[in-house]
Amino acid sequence: MTAQDIIFYLLAAFTLVTGFLAVTTTKIFRSAIFLLFSLIGIAGIYFWLEYEFIAAVQIVVYVGGIVVLIIFSIFLTQEAGANLPDTAMTKKITGGIAAACGFGFTLLQVLQHNFIGTTEPGIEPSVANIGNRMLGVNEFGYSLPFEVVSILLLAAMVGCIVIALKKPVEK
Amino acid sequence: MTGIGLTHILFVSISLFFIGVYGFLTRRNMIMMLMSIELILNSVNLNFIAFNKYLWANKMDGLFFTIFIIAIAAAEAAVAIAIIINLYRSHRSIDVEDASDLKF
Numbered sequence A: 001m002t003a004q005d006i007i008f009y010l011l012a013a014f015t016l017v018t019g020f021l022a023v024t025t026t027k028i029f030r031s032a033i034f035l036l037f038s039l040i041g042i043a044g045i046y047f048w049l050e051y052e053f054i055a056a057v058q059i060v061v062y063v064g065g066i067v068v069l070i071i072f073s074i075f076l077t078q079e080a081g082a083n084l085p086d087t088a089m090t091k092k093i094t095g096g097i098a099a100a101c102g103f104g105f106t107l108l109q110v111l112q113h114n115f116i117g118t119t120e121p122g123i124e125p126s127v128a129n130i131g132n133r134m135l136g137v138n139e140f141g142y143s144l145p146f147e148v149v150s151i152l153l154l155a156a157m158v159g160c161i162v163i164a165l166k167k168p169v170e171k
Numbered sequence B: 001m002t003g004i005g006l007t008h009i010l011f012v013s014i015s016l017f018f019i020g021v022y023g024f025l026t027r028r029n030m031i032m033m034l035m036s037i038e039l040i041l042n043s044v045n046l047n048f049i050a051f052n053k054y055l056w057a058n059k060m061d062g063l064f065f066t067i068f069i070i071a072i073a074a075a076e077a078a079v080a081i082a083i084i085i086n087l088y089r090s091h092r093s094i095d096v097e098d099a100s101d102l103k104f
Helices: A003-024 A028-048 A052-077 A089-112 A127-134 A143-164 B006-026 B030-054 B061-091
Strands: none
Touching: A003 A028, A003 B006, A003 B030, A028 A052, A028 B006, A028 B030, A052 B030, A052 B061, A089 B006, A127 B061, A143 B061, B006 B030, B030 B061
């Protein structure tokens, strides 16, 4: 077992344990912090896979953006230190059975399937390559989805503003 | 050549996906459900990156899917939190059991 393997196992264990704690802990603020560590663990796996750009995007968008947004909404909507009402045991059992069955079935499929990859030389996922592809209009370009996503972000921003607007006071 | 293959990473992503499913099924708080959805989306991203690296390294499709999923997840989280805060303003609660106005 090389050092690279050990690092992967550590990252995977860290991600899974903090992810599990995030969905099971009773205090909602702790849950958000555990989610943050889980997302950092996933960014670490991206670094391990040598996809540095995706890892950076993961840290900037998820850790720096979405988790901060979630913590803000926790502060706005409830007492951060309070315990959440505990879920009913029947719900826990049925949810656990459903998740475990899905996990077993999917893992069985993955283990039975024989993945055949390409033998062609790979493209390095460097920022220059990603940028050329992202804005390319030739066969492998992604400029149309890029524009569609920008429209989607604009629509989401307008939607958020409309939802957050206060209703005008009736005279 | 390292001993870690595609199956190891798929195991991590499957585990994370079903941890998210478990959280989504058991928690009744809307912010907790949103966090579970973030975990599910992250496991899918990990899956795309793993397939891109180990099976189709000559293309960058998985990488671009991941980038677009991250962008859409950010938009989705922002809209969801706007809705949650608005719901809290009108109902003083973000428990899904209390949001039953549309229930027939």
